[in-house]
Amino acid sequence: MQALGRLKTGQMNKSEKAYSDHLFLQQVAGEVAWYKFEGVKLRLADNTFYTPDFAVMLADGQMQMHEVKGFWQDDARAKIKIAADMYPFQFIAVTKKSKKAGGGWNREEF
Numbered sequence: 682m683q684a685l686g687r688l689k690t691g692q693m694n695k696s697e698k699a700y701s702d703h704l705f706l707q708q709v710a711g712e713v714a715w716y717k718f719e720g721v722k723l724r725l726a727d728n729t730f731y732t733p734d735f736a737v738m739l740a741d742g743q744m745q746m747h748e749v750k751g752f753w754q755d756d757a758r759a760k761i762k763i764a765a766d767m768y769p770f771q772f773i774a775v776t777k778k779s780k781k782a783g784g785g786w787n788r789e790e791f
Contacts, residue, residue, distance in 0.1 A: 691719060696777055697734055700749045703786065704735065714738045721746065723764050731760040733772070748774040765791035 688694055693701060697718065707713040720736040723746075733746035746768075748761055753774075765772040772791040778784055 693718060696751055697749045699777060700735070700747070700775060700786070704737065704747075711740055714740050714742070716747075723768060725760060725763050725767065729760075731764045733761075733764075743771065745771045745773055748772070750774055750776050761791055 701716075701718060704713055704716045708716065715738040717736050718734065719732050722730050722732045725731055734749045735747040737745045737747050739745065746764070748757075750757070761772055761774060764770075774789045774791070775786040778787055
């Protein structure tokens, strides 16, 4: 399965927009202090970078990198694992649960 095309840098797809709305509600509730879509670019090697979908600062100051996925491609999973080994952030991948499954988000931590 291949994506039909990647959106321009800085433009959210439907899942990313829904997750942005989720982060906004967490910010209003006082759980998240700040978040930014594609706000951080991490160098993994020469000419190899990883840009998490969201950089998130929790209310306690902890920094997290959140990745929103509909499905995983091998290179994306490899990049998030490499980044998690190299950088002192918590890396979290989320996928949207179906309405039939109660909605919300599945989380995977790296």
